[in-house]
Amino acid sequence: MPASGRGAALSIGLSAVIVAASEHEPRVLTIRFGAPDNPVEALPAGPLEAEHRTLEIGLRSWVERQTSQRLGYVEQLYTFGDRDRLGAAPAPANSALTVAYLALVREVVPDGSAEAVWQSWYRYFPWEDWRDGRPPLLAPIEAALADWAAASPGDAERRLREVRIQVAFGLHAASWNEELVLERYELLYEAGLVSETARDQGQAQTASGVGVAMAVDHRRILATAVGRLRGKIKYRPVVFELMPPAFTLSQLQRTVEALSGVRLHKQNFRRLVEQQGLVEETGEISAATGGRPARLVRFRREVLLERPAPGLRLRAGRRMTVA
Amino acid sequence: MPASGRGAALSIGLSAVIVAASEHEPRVLTIRFGAPDNPVEALPAGPLEAEHRTLEIGLRSWVERQTSQRLGYVEQLYTFGDRDRLGAAPAPANSALTVAYLALVREVVPDGSAEAVWQSWYRYFPWEDWRDGRPPLLAPIEAALADWAAASPGDAERRLREVRIQVAFGLHAASWNEELVLERYELLYEAGLVSETARDQGQAQTASGVGVAMAVDHRRILATAVGRLRGKIKYRPVVFELMPPAFTLSQLQRTVEALSGVRLHKQNFRRLVEQQGLVEETGEISAATGGRPARLVRFRREVLLERPAPGLRLRAGRRMTVA
DNA sequence: GCTGGAAATGCTCACTTTGAGTATAATGGA
DNA sequence: TCCATTATACTCAAAGTGAGCATTTCCAGC
Numbered sequence: 001m002p003a004s005g006r007g008a009a010l011s012i013g014l015s016a017v018i019v020a021a022s023e024h025e026p027r028v029l030t031i032r033f034g035a036p037d038n039p040v041e042a043l044p045a046g047p048l049e050a051e052h053r054t055l056e057i058g059l060r061s062w063v064e065r066q067t068s069q070r071l072g073y074v075e076q077l078y079t080f081g082d083r084d085r086l087g088a089a090p091a092p093a094n095s096a097l098t099v100a101y102l103a104l105v106r107e108v109v110p111d112g113s114a115e116a117v118w119q120s121w122y123r124y125f126p127w128e129d130w131r132d133g134r135p136p137l138l139a140p141i142e143a144a145l146a147d148w149a150a151a152s153p154g155d156a157e158r159r160l161r162e163v164r165i166q167v168a169f170g171l172h173a174a175s176w177n178e179e180l181v182l183e184r185y186e187l188l189y190e191a192g193l194v195s196e197t198a199r200d201q202g203q204a205q206t207a208s209g210v211g212v213a214m215a216v217d218h219r220r221i222l223a224t225a226v227g228r229l230r231g232k233i234k235y236r237p238v239v240f241e242l243m244p245p246a247f248t249l250s251q252l253q254r255t256v257e258a259l260s261g262v263r264l265h266k267q268n269f270r271r272l273v274e275q276q277g278l279v280e281e282t283g284e285i286s287a288a289t290g291g292r293p294a295r296l297v298r299f300r301r302e303v304l305l306e307r308p309a310p311g312l313r314l315r316a317g318r319r320m321t322v323a
Numbered sequence: 324m325p326a327s328g329r330g331a332a333l334s335i336g337l338s339a340v341i342v343a344a345s346e347h348e349p350r351v352l353t354i355r356f357g358a359p360d361n362p363v364e365a366l367p368a369g370p371l372e373a374e375h376r377t378l379e380i381g382l383r384s385w386v387e388r389q390t391s392q393r394l395g396y397v398e399q400l401y402t403f404g405d406r407d408r409l410g411a412a413p414a415p416a417n418s419a420l421t422v423a424y425l426a427l428v429r430e431v432v433p434d435g436s437a438e439a440v441w442q443s444w445y446r447y448f449p450w451e452d453w454r455d456g457r458p459p460l461l462a463p464i465e466a467a468l469a470d471w472a473a474a475s476p477g478d479a480e481r482r483l484r485e486v487r488i489q490v491a492f493g494l495h496a497a498s499w500n501e502e503l504v505l506e507r508y509e510l511l512y513e514a515g516l517v518s519e520t521a522r523d524q525g526q527a528q529t530a531s532g533v534g535v536a537m538a539v540d541h542r543r544i545l546a547t548a549v550g551r552l553r554g555k556i557k558y559r560p561v562v563f564e565l566m567p568p569a570f571t572l573s574q575l576q577r578t579v580e581a582l583s584g585v586r587l588h589k590q591n592f593r594r595l596v597e598q599q600g601l602v603e604e605t606g607e608i609s610a611a612t613g614g615r616p617a618r619l620v621r622f623r624r625e626v627l628l629e630r631p632a633p634g635l636r637l638r639a640g641r642r643m644t645v646a
Numbered sequence: 647g648c649t650g651g652a653a654a655t656g657c658t659c660a661c662t663t664t665g666a667g668t669a670t671a672a673t674g675g676a
Numbered sequence: 677t678c679c680a681t682t683a684t685a686c687t688c689a690a691a692g693t694g695a696g697c698a699t700t701t702c703c704a705g706c
Contacts, residue, residue, distance in 0.1 A: 012335075012420060048404075054404050055402065055403075055404040055420075058404075076401060076402065078399060079378065079399065079402040079422050080378075081371075081377050081378040081381075097335060097378075097420070097422075099402050099420075163627075163628060166628060167627065167628060172628065175631070177631040177632075179631075248654085249654085249655095250653075250654075265694070265695070265696095266653095266654090266655095267655080267656085267657090267695085267696085268693070268694065268695080270654090270655080271693090272693095275692095288652090288653075288654090288701090288702060288703075289652095289653080290651085290652050290653055290702085290703080291651075291652035291653025291654065291701075291702060291703080292652075292653050292654045292655080292700065292701040292702045292703095293653085293654080293701075293702060294653075294654055294655090295654085295655090304486075304490065305486060305489060305490060305495065308498070308500040308502075309500075571683090572683085572684095573682075573683075588665070588666070588667095589682095589683090589684095590666085590667085590684080590685085590686095591664075591665065591666080593683090593684080594664095595664095598663095611672090611673060611674080611681095611682075611683090612681095612682080613673080613674080613680085613681050613682055614672075614673060614674085614680080614681035614682025614683065615671065615672040615673050615681080615682050615683045615684080616672070616673065616682090616683080617682075617683055617684090618683085618684090647706105648705100648706085649704100649705085649706080650703100650704090650705090650706105651702105651703085651704090651705105652701100652702085652703085653700100653701085653702080653703105654699100654700080654701080654702095655698100655699080655700070655701095656697105656698080656699070656700085657696100657697085657698075657699095658695105658696080658697080658698095659694105659695090659696085659697105660693100660694095660695095660696105661692100661693080661694085661695105662691100662692080662693070662694095663690100663691080663692070663693085664689100664690085664691075664692085665688105665689095665690085665691095666687105666688090666689095666690105667686105667687080667688085667689105668685105668686085668687075668688105669684100669685080669686075669687095670683100670684080670685070670686095671682100671683075671684070671685090672681100672682085672683075672684095673680105673681080673682080673683095674679100674680095674681090675678105675679090675680090675681105676677100676678085676679085676680100
């Protein structure tokens with residue numbers, strides 16, 4: 001075999017974006033370490049060990065060992081080369097590769113290790129939460145991005161930057177597309193608006209920067225995960241991996257809203273979920289939280305057999321708006 | 324940093340699914356080697372070399388060197404661990420990881436190295452081509468799969484297999500979903516209907532097996548690529564990466580049909596393409612191939628600005644049928 | 647027990663999108 | 677000149693969507 005896929009020997013790491021959802025916040029499992037007054041936040045990550053039969057099994061094994069969190073749904077996200085990560089950082093001779101995974105879990109165990117903390121992912125991406133309308137934070141961001149585009153080295157580069165900003169932030173005809181999480185983060189990184197930029201260039205750490213920073217490229221991995229999950233709920237019934245066995249339609253809607261960061265039209269949301277046959281009655285009624293008690297439903301697994309793409313197809317672009 | 328993503332030292336390979344499309348066949352670049360009477364077919368693959376700045380640049384560099392084929396659109400597909408690949412094969416101590424990429428190219432250069440050959444991808448997946456109706460090949464496949472399910476070790480396993488077959492091959496309510504290429508290949512592999520199964524178990528190579536086999540797990544990688552591309556054309560304008568600068572709507576339609584393996588309703592296809600603003604007139608008229616001459620159009624790049632998901636949204640499931 | 651607030655649920659209606667046609671136009675070749 | 681062949685135009689019903697209003701059923705407070 002002339003070209004058989006053997007190559008340089010590198011060290012391989014696995015990292016995991018472990019997502020849960022309380023009713024109002026999408027949560028991600030993070031590890032905190034370093035000085036207590038200035039902690040570093042990171043994603044759980046571990047080495048790929050030789051005894052693991054497959055990548056995914058290796059991931060499950062150390063995550064369950066390290067965080068005592070059983071993983072349900074697991075999906076490979078992306079493989080990052082070390083030098084995809086840092087702007088001008090010099091490449092070590094024996095550099096690492098990281099295979100990143102997205103995992104969805106139902107129960108939020110009270111963090112096994114003391115360092116493991118569940119955080120709302122909007123801690124890292126405050127501009128991604130449009131549930132209470134357009135985040136005010138976006139005004140200064142857009143102004144700074146416009147400056148960055150204006151300061152481009154060349155004319156072609158300037159136009160390119162302008163187009164990227166327009167698309168990612170939904171400025172002109174394009175409206176806000178909640179899936180473009182990575183594109184937005186990368187623009188902020190390149191424009192020097194997140195503190196990772198200065199750090200990766202070896203410059204003095206400024207406390208400024210929008211959103212909370214993470215170790216190495218973990219915020220980039222998280223952005224990839226958020227975008228992927230926001231896309232996936234539209235055509236696969238993955239939200240249910242985050243829901244308890246029985247739930248109300250309102251709980252389901254609030255979870256979807258938490259993940260996607262936008263508000264949905266209530267009546268149309270229920271019409272969609274029921275028409276699609278995504279749920280079935282349990283017969284029970286929930287202890288009300290205020291008004292009329294709600295029916296409890298459960299995920300209807302048979303839907304996987306019936307429809308090719310059973311999801312909450314909230315079409316990107318013109319989409320259900322707030323009730 | 325307690326868990327920093329360093330791990331076992333493994334060798335890393337890159338492999339590429341390089342896709343082009345003639346008007347009637349989707350093509351993939353393959354390498355043939357071995358005995359001329361019994362050649363082995365493989366995807367181009369190469370080592371990740373230390374001097375490459377990023378994974379993607381490494382890929383471009385050796386593909387362009389080895390096949391003298393310039394890559395346009397490139398997208399990471401999946402990372403395969405060595406032991407994801409082979410059923411019961413013993414794991415070598417220093418096993419490899421392969422990062423697979425999908426690349427789309429326009430020109431089909433007359434293969435730089437003598438071993439590089441463009442092949443229709445239906446050579447490897449004859450059951451995936453429904454352009455002339457349901458492939459007759461599917462009848463024996465389905466019968467064999469049913470036998471395999473019936474021969475399950477346990478009751479739960481049997482039901483699981485039946486459901487997987489139903490979904491992947493669109494038997495009951497579910498209709499044929501052209502994106503489930505990998506799911507179908509994996510069923511055939513597990514059921515021992517492709518010759519890779521016997522090979523990987525160290526058994527005698529039988530000449531039988533449906534479709535042409537490839538080296539190691541390359542057919543699995545190819546299946547991943549075909550499924551990914553079939554999905555992607557629906558929401559991103561990637562087909563145009565495969566088209567010449569100017570083309571007719573019929574050419575575009577035949578290319579999409581070649582990729583997706585299904586026939587589309589002509590009038591509705593053009594309505595979609597034009598309404599979506601995916602193309603614009605060049606003003607020229609094509610040298611007709613038979614009937615009335617057709618307008619030549621080109622891809623309208625501005626669409627990327629206007630629509631969040633500009634693709635030929637041929638919805639899975641109930642879909643445009645043959646004219 | 648009546649009343650008002652808060653959800654949950656039910657229903658309507660205009661508008662767009664889609665699937666599936668029929669009809670007409672412009673070629674080249676028999 | 678007629679015809680097969682492809683391109684293009686237009687129609688129409690059914691389904692799907694966005695945005696409402698209306699009604700039901702609980703609780704809390706009087």
